[in-house]
Amino acid sequence: MEAGRTNDLPYIKRTKDGRINIKSGNKIDLVVKWTLIILSILTVMAFFFFNYIGLQWDRAIPETAHNLRVMFLEPALNHFSWGEAFYQVGITVGLGVLATVIGAVIALFLALMAAENLSRPWISKSIRAVVAVIRAVPTVLWVLIFAIAAGLGSEAAVLGMLFHSTAYLVKAFSEAFEEVDAGILEALRATGANWWHVVTHGVLPSTFTYILSWVFLRFEINFGVAVAMGAAAGAGGIGFELFMASGFYFDLREVGFITYAILIIAVVLEIISTQLKNRYFPASTNN
Amino acid sequence: MTLLQVKGLGKSYNSETQVLKNVDFEVNAGEFVSIIGPSGAGKSTLLRCINRMVEINEGKVIFDNADVGSLKKKELRKLRTNIGMVFQHYNLVPRLTVIENVLHGRFGYKTTMQGIMGRFTEEEKEHAFMLLKKLGIEDHAYKRCDQLSGGQQQRVGICRALIQEPKLVLCDEPIASLDPNSSKVIMDHLKSITTDMGITCLVNLHQVEVAQDYSDRIIGLRKGEIVFDGPSKLLHEDQINHIYGTELRELITV
Amino acid sequence: MTLLQVKGLGKSYNSETQVLKNVDFEVNAGEFVSIIGPSGAGKSTLLRCINRMVEINEGKVIFDNADVGSLKKKELRKLRTNIGMVFQHYNLVPRLTVIENVLHGRFGYKTTMQGIMGRFTEEEKEHAFMLLKKLGIEDHAYKRCDQLSGGQQQRVGICRALIQEPKLVLCDEPIASLDPNSSKVIMDHLKSITTDMGITCLVNLHQVEVAQDYSDRIIGLRKGEIVFDGPSKLLHEDQINHIYGTELRELITV
Amino acid sequence: MNEKKMRKSRMQTVVFLLIIIIVTYLSAAITEFNFLDGLATIPKALGWMAGNLLITAETLERLPAIMEKLLETIFMSIAATTIAAILSIFLGLMGSKTTKVNNIFSIFARLIASISRNIPVVAWSLILLISFGQNSVTGFLALFVGTLGFLTRAFIESIDEASQDAVEALQATGATYFQIVNKAVIPQSLPQMLSWILFMIETNIRSATLVGILTGTGIGYTFDLYYKSLNYNAVALVTITIVIAVLIIDSISNRIRRVIL
Amino acid sequence: ACSEDSEGAGAAEVDDVINIVWYPNESGNDMKASRDEIGRVITEATGKEVEHQLTTDYAIAIETLINNNADLAFMGAQGYIEAKNGNDAVTPLVVPSGESGTLDDAIYYSWLAVNVDDQDNYKVDGEFSLDTIAGKNFSFVSNSSTSGFVVPSSSILAHFNEQEEYADLVQEDLMEGGPLFEQVLFGGSHQGSAVNLLNGNADVAAFCDTCVENYVDVAEGDVNTVGAVYKVKDDAAEPFNTVTGKEFTLMSVTPVLNAPFAANLDVLGQEDFDTLKALFTSDEVANNEKIFVPEDSGEPGLFFKSADERFVEAEDSWFDPIRELSK
Numbered sequence A: 001m002e003a004g005r006t007n008d009l010p011y012i013k014r015t016k017d018g019r020i021n022i023k024s025g026n027k028i029d030l031v032v033k034w035t036l037i038i039l040s041i042l043t044v045m046a047f048f049f050f051n052y053i054g055l056q057w058d059r060a061i062p063e064t065a066h067n068l069r070v071m072f073l074e075p076a077l078n079h080f081s082w083g084e085a086f087y088q089v090g091i092t093v094g095l096g097v098l099a100t101v102i103g104a105v106i107a108l109f110l111a112l113m114a115a116e117n118l119s120r121p122w123i124s125k126s127i128r129a130v131v132a133v134i135r136a137v138p139t140v141l142w143v144l145i146f147a148i149a150a151g152l153g154s155e156a157a158v159l160g161m162l163f164h165s166t167a168y169l170v171k172a173f174s175e176a177f178e179e180v181d182a183g184i185l186e187a188l189r190a191t192g193a194n195w196w197h198v199v200t201h202g203v204l205p206s207t208f209t210y211i212l213s214w215v216f217l218r219f220e221i222n223f224g225v226a227v228a229m230g231a232a233a234g235a236g237g238i239g240f241e242l243f244m245a246s247g248f249y250f251d252l253r254e255v256g257f258i259t260y261a262i263l264i265i266a267v268v269l270e271i272i273s274t275q276l277k278n279r280y281f282p283a284s285t286n287n
Numbered sequence B, C: 001m002t003l004l005q006v007k008g009l010g011k012s013y014n015s016e017t018q019v020l021k022n023v024d025f026e027v028n029a030g031e032f033v034s035i036i037g038p039s040g041a042g043k044s045t046l047l048r049c050i051n052r053m054v055e056i057n058e059g060k061v062i063f064d065n066a067d068v069g070s071l072k073k074k075e076l077r078k079l080r081t082n083i084g085m086v087f088q089h090y091n092l093v094p095r096l097t098v099i100e101n102v103l104h105g106r107f108g109y110k111t112t113m114q115g116i117m118g119r120f121t122e123e124e125k126e127h128a129f130m131l132l133k134k135l136g137i138e139d140h141a142y143k144r145c146d147q148l149s150g151g152q153q154q155r156v157g158i159c160r161a162l163i164q165e166p167k168l169v170l171c172d173e174p175i176a177s178l179d180p181n182s183s184k185v186i187m188d189h190l191k192s193i194t195t196d197m198g199i200t201c202l203v204n205l206h207q208v209e210v211a212q213d214y215s216d217r218i219i220g221l222r223k224g225e226i227v228f229d230g231p232s233k234l235l236h237e238d239q240i241n242h243i244y245g246t247e248l249r250e251l252i253t254v
Numbered sequence D: 001m002n003e004k005k006m007r008k009s010r011m012q013t014v015v016f017l018l019i020i021i022i023v024t025y026l027s028a029a030i031t032e033f034n035f036l037d038g039l040a041t042i043p044k045a046l047g048w049m050a051g052n053l054l055i056t057a058e059t060l061e062r063l064p065a066i067m068e069k070l071l072e073t074i075f076m077s078i079a080a081t082t083i084a085a086i087l088s089i090f091l092g093l094m095g096s097k098t099t100k101v102n103n104i105f106s107i108f109a110r111l112i113a114s115i116s117r118n119i120p121v122v123a124w125s126l127i128l129l130i131s132f133g134q135n136s137v138t139g140f141l142a143l144f145v146g147t148l149g150f151l152t153r154a155f156i157e158s159i160d161e162a163s164q165d166a167v168e169a170l171q172a173t174g175a176t177y178f179q180i181v182n183k184a185v186i187p188q189s190l191p192q193m194l195s196w197i198l199f200m201i202e203t204n205i206r207s208a209t210l211v212g213i214l215t216g217t218g219i220g221y222t223f224d225l226y227y228k229s230l231n232y233n234a235v236a237l238v239t240i241t242i243v244i245a246v247l248i249i250d251s252i253s254n255r256i257r258r259v260i261l
Numbered sequence E: 001a002c003s004e005d006s007e008g009a010g011a012a013e014v015d016d017v018i019n020i021v022w023y024p025n026e027s028g029n030d031m032k033a034s035r036d037e038i039g040r041v042i043t044e045a046t047g048k049e050v051e052h053q054l055t056t057d058y059a060i061a062i063e064t065l066i067n068n069n070a071d072l073a074f075m076g077a078q079g080y081i082e083a084k085n086g087n088d089a090v091t092p093l094v095v096p097s098g099e100s101g102t103l104d105d106a107i108y109y110s111w112l113a114v115n116v117d118d119q120d121n122y123k124v125d126g127e128f129s130l131d132t133i134a135g136k137n138f139s140f141v142s143n144s145s146t147s148g149f150v151v152p153s154s155s156i157l158a159h160f161n162e163q164e165e166y167a168d169l170v171q172e173d174l175m176e177g178g179p180l181f182e183q184v185l186f187g188g189s190h191q192g193s194a195v196n197l198l199n200g201n202a203d204v205a206a207f208c209d210t211c212v213e214n215y216v217d218v219a220e221g222d223v224n225t226v227g228a229v230y231k232v233k234d235d236a237a238e239p240f241n242t243v244t245g246k247e248f249t250l251m252s253v254t255p256v257l258n259a260p261f262a263a264n265l266d267v268l269g270q271e272d273f274d275t276l277k278a279l280f281t282s283d284e285v286a287n288n289e290k291i292f293v294p295e296d297s298g299e300p301g302l303f304f305k306s307a308d309e310r311f312v313e314a315e316d317s318w319f320d321p322i323r324e325l326s327k
């Protein structure tokens, strides 16, 4: 280290070969570095672990290219009409809306109880634990359970989606609540306000845009889930048509059409949600 | 008339360090008292003990003949309505309008339901406007608070404290985040609260000279103990040095 | 020797408002010049025109005999290595160490590849440590910048500017975010850059008294025009009032 | 600014809530959803779970096979996320306002992100299944495409959030574009990005179940097989292993996040 | 969608909607006319509204009937047996007969098929031999399918269990690649399984005759005999439109009992059950060309008429042979 340098100063760290170190080697850098290294190793390992049976790259890649071309350049409707398509898309959007809105309402109350700054530690901890487990169960299992036990239909799809949706939002909301400036809560409490006053006039107004953003994000996710789950739960929707078109008819053109429909809806929803957010709840108004 | 009595107050957040030790003082109605002391001396903690935003460990705080430490939840709310509080960072709800923030000061007088619905009487609203006008920010009443400058926000904070119709106003470094001009405006307003409205003011300050200019009496706190308590004019160089340790302050001490 | 010439400089960000109008001045090597003026006067814009962080609309900036406005991309990089810049908010990369941030000042001398690989020579590193020592923060060399106080961060910013071995250092309100003590430290350091190292300093300041205390010469800017240019001691009350409009400054002007 | 304007903003809130209520009502109508019916089925569903989702000693024998599949799924998610992340960094740099090279690239990057994100992972699975067949690569690709879109968007945000100040300072020292990106932008946004990557790995393991069902790969396929043979005991076991895996990964990433953020 | 049938298993109430669950095979749009016609005659006979529940999955369909969430299901014999195991109220309503119009030939055939061009790989001494399918890519329909899984897997097991190497093989081992096959695919429907074969994803596929009837013609040999070659029609509907003209040959043919309409008596109620039984077995239905589509019309449909096909009653015990297979 102090490799016989005359002008060496105690505050300079050197590497073994006598060069000056400029990295601090602190815990954060170390954790970041090792996380990246481990992820890379796991990724490389993954490719040895995969099962490649039945995979023919030479066939699959040109075929995918061809299929994508057919799908996106020659979309067509063969098994149902435009009207039907609209209706089915409507169902899927509807499932997404229901799961999101109901989930958000339930999540709002649970999140108030789960936020550490608004609740008692044991309530907050237990809600968090339950929510973490619910989130870990794949949505598809919830949907299948409800489809089996409650019968095919939108109830099964929505309830199945609701579990994950709610749990996800509870986590997001409670984190947003916890970020509310402690000073605001303190100031309101200092005026003699009670818990409900603080929540309705301090916490909710401060976090409304976050809550809304999360709800819209979750809606996007739920729309995607509804495509899959509508079909599985027998609630129908564009996902059923997609499943039939790709799994049953093997009709790429129709798959293409449906994909476009989903894509357009997703983009439109995104635009609408951004507009709504900007219009009704701007982060800051300039007037 | 003694409004506030602090007797042998002791406070520690954890077992290791005693933040306040045996603090004793009295404040008469209508006084303007400044508390000065270095960072970490316990100034904020002292103020928070007075309206029990933090629990009191030892000793007693008696406000308006009530023993603050022993109050039940309901009574505590009642007590807090009688004590306004003004913060360094204003602590307004940024997304709400000025007038809404001011009216928050009335929550202590409301039932849960009234509060949730945001029901305020016309008198309360008029009172709020009156206060805004008094502090010269009535023009901004319908602006969102995050659009105001720091000085304006602090005036909203003062309005919120005043609409509580308090007997005492606690101010925790009300001008530490403000520029010189705004600081003057705020200090002038606080002073006039005592002189015009007769409300007692207890103000934490970092700026010794400001404290000397404005207050009737200064309490010097150091490491949780009162090391000076007396009229402003008796605070001299050596006392200041004692309060702040031996460091000499250089450049811009104001 | 004239290091910097600004001739008839004009700048507008949009067609509506002219931010700088016909600004003319010269700075000699080794001068310490302060630019004062109210908020929005165009102080920051003026500094940014000098190293062409913003494009120049009218007039010329001649630095070290090069016409800044007409430089190609490569030459511009070269120019910027000769001009250090210090910012109000320090503008350090918060997650990197102090020493890394200082060495960023050497990028202008590196090829893209060297810069990406983070290859710095031992001399550069030693130079960096030397500068840190000079500004008294060598102990923090391996700390992350976001763990330092404002004053310490600003000293890192100054080191980053100095390691460029610049002929001119531009400082945009270097002490506006600092507390009084740190402000003094920073201003002392800037002053010593000129006196000890002979590097020219051009400093934007809000605090008139500080400008008067430290600089050889003061330029007063108002609404994009130079309304005062002369030795500090010739700046009197009425000129200050002229620069800042007619408002009288009250309380704590420093 | 006056009281009218404040009333108007109140009105807007009311209108907004009304819109939500109407949209919800319409959704319930078109999907024939009945909330009360739905509520009534919850006890039934819970009862069904209690009656059927039991792990028996016999099912435990399948644990090794299940674990192997689970591992495949975890690897699949990690590989898909990591590789998508590498690509997303470039797309993110191209797409971000701070670091974009030019508008065309920026729009291109955002477009790719938008398309790959907005086509649900289900659709990708079914599309890829057609030509890639039933193997890990299909599942990997399906996860990869969805992740790419999501991460690109998240990275664009992280990069935008990274303070512009340091970028400006480096510009002023005469640094080049790549130096600035490498030394000012990446160091600032890396922890945030890593946090998103960890989040995505966890999400992908969960969606790998669905993707697995659709593409016949990994734990999802195992789940599907048992479920289709109405072997609910095994389904329960599979689910528990997934839940445990997700919880473990969740807590690891939370721990990492706590250190780095 | 689902109505007042949420009282918990075993105690369902009869309501005025009749829910019919269809397997994925029958959920296609080309069968819509037939489905709707069946719905229409049921409404006519019972005065109750009919709701069709289409599925993407066998298991869901079976569970729906078990859990009192549907009145009727058109399901394979295996599906019926599983449903009966799950809920004793599940009862066969009718079974489509064979050409004779009786239960005697109420059968269809489960095939193991290979592509014509590869057929020599599956022969030993000029005869098809199951030994050759070990290590190949195999496509089933779904593991709840009678003719697409239970029947072929039991005949495969019967064959291989005699060999020492595969003596311990059980049905579950056939569901995944490894033990016997290189890879196992599930087509999800009979059509899907056949297409898996024809487009090369699988080497050998199991599916049934009636489900692909609409799409293929016999090119060589006799219908439903080993060695017969089938060719996909040039105008075949999806999913066969991508593999038109391709040919496959049968390496194994096993008869399977016809798929029943099964009812859940708790949900449907005895009264409606009797009404429907009378309705389905009536000549009126047997002669309804939308339900029993004349075979030469070229129209797609659920059931076809070439001679005296009709719905006939079947007892639970009639399905015992299949029960034996899946034990």
Ligand SMILES: Nc1ncnc2c1ncn2[C@@H]1O[C@H](COP(=O)(O)OP(=O)(O)OP(=O)(O)O)[C@@H](O)[C@H]1O
Pocket: B013, B014, B019, B037, B038, B039, B040, B041, B042, B043, B044, B045, B046
């Ligand atoms: N909530 C808390 N939990 C634990 N310790 C605390 C808490 N609040 C304050 N402290 C500690 O109590 C001591 C006094 O803090 P206090 O905020 O009262 O000082 P202060 O005089 O207001 O200082 P400043 O001028 O910096 O505001 C400090 O050592 C501080 O770290």
Ligand SMILES: Nc1ncnc2c1ncn2[C@@H]1O[C@H](COP(=O)(O)OP(=O)(O)OP(=O)(O)O)[C@@H](O)[C@H]1O
Pocket: C013, C014, C019, C037, C038, C039, C040, C041, C042, C043, C044, C045, C046
């Ligand atoms: N990037 C920009 N785009 C458009 N207008 C700008 C931009 N930067 C500054 N301006 C405008 O130019 C004018 C001068 O700004 P400048 O920042 O130079 O003033 P300043 O004297 O530095 O003020 P301050 O003391 O507040 O920093 C202001 O009116 C400002 O709004």
Ligand SMILES: [Mg+2]
Pocket: B043, B044, B045, B172
């Ligand atoms: Mg304090």
Ligand SMILES: [Mg+2]
Pocket: C043, C044, C045, C172, C173
């Ligand atoms: Mg400026």
